[in-house]
Amino acid sequence: MVRCCTASSLEDSPCVDGSPALPIQFRHRALWGSLTAVLLLVIIVLSVTGRLGFRWPGPQVIRITALDSTGSLVNQSATVEQRDSTVTYSVTSRGTNRTSTMLFDIRHGVICYKPDSQRTCFLRKMDSSDYENLQALLGDPTQKVSQFWFLGNETQRFTEFLEVLGGKPVDISSLPGSLQSLCLQSSTYWARKAAGPAKQRLIYFCIDICFPNNVCVSVCFYYLPE
Known part of the structure; x- marks a missing residue:
């Protein structure tokens, strides 16, 4: 029913x-x-x-202008990619057209150094000072600051020594995508901070980089004996 x-x-x-x-x-x-x-x-x-x-904001290119220890202008550029949490520095050597690249992968806590005119990459783990130096670049993404300028007497300068760990190169496929693209077809090795090379060890190369918080660092590499 x-x-x-x-x-x-x-x-x-x-x-x-x-x-x-x-x-x-x-x-x-x-x-x-x-x-x-x-x-x-x-x-x-x-x-x-x-x-x-x-939508994430697109890549932002920031110019950094400073005076080095000799009073010469240092022009650098930093590309900030908020979506990938990366900051890529392009550093042109004075007197040449060769450009070295430093990629800070904040998400994975790794810095990649690719020296000019070389098919080699060097990796290092980020520490607290690296994050502090990047804060001015990774601040509010809505702030469109495109130029940083500071005078020599306002700048703190440091020298950082990295010893390159020899042996078998790093497997590129094990690295994050941003690092894979930068180090494609390059031999890649890990490096670590050190107090400085022994007298018998020669400095291989140096890269000078300046951050917007008035800190400039000269990063110098040398190889450990095999």
Whole structure:
């Protein structure tokens, strides 16, 4: 036997077979509850798939101009990529057109040095001072600061020695994508900070880099004996 229930008012009305009908308020609350749940599910799905229109800011190129110890101008550029959490420095050697590259991969805590005119990369783990030096570049991405300038008497200068760990080169495929692109078809080795080379060990090369917090670092490499 088919039941037929009606409700002519806000009060409960019995069905023709004697069973009570659902209140209209209850049916409305159930309907709105279902719609709310579906809406929340749609919002979550759209958030996960990135369809809410959020877009990371594009790469920002920042110029850094400083005076070196001799009073000569040092021009460098830093490319900040918020999406990948990377900062890439391009450092042109004075008197030449050769450019060395330093890539700070903040997400993975690794710095990659690629010296000019060489098919070699050197890797080092980032420490607290590296993160501090990058803070001015990784601040509010909405701030469009494109130029940093500071005078020689305002600048703190340091020399940092890195000893290159010889042996078998690093497997490029094990590195993050940004480092793979930079070190493609290059021999790659790990390096670590050291107090300085022994007298019999020669400095291999140096890269001078300046940060917006008035800190300049001369990073010098030398090889450990095999």
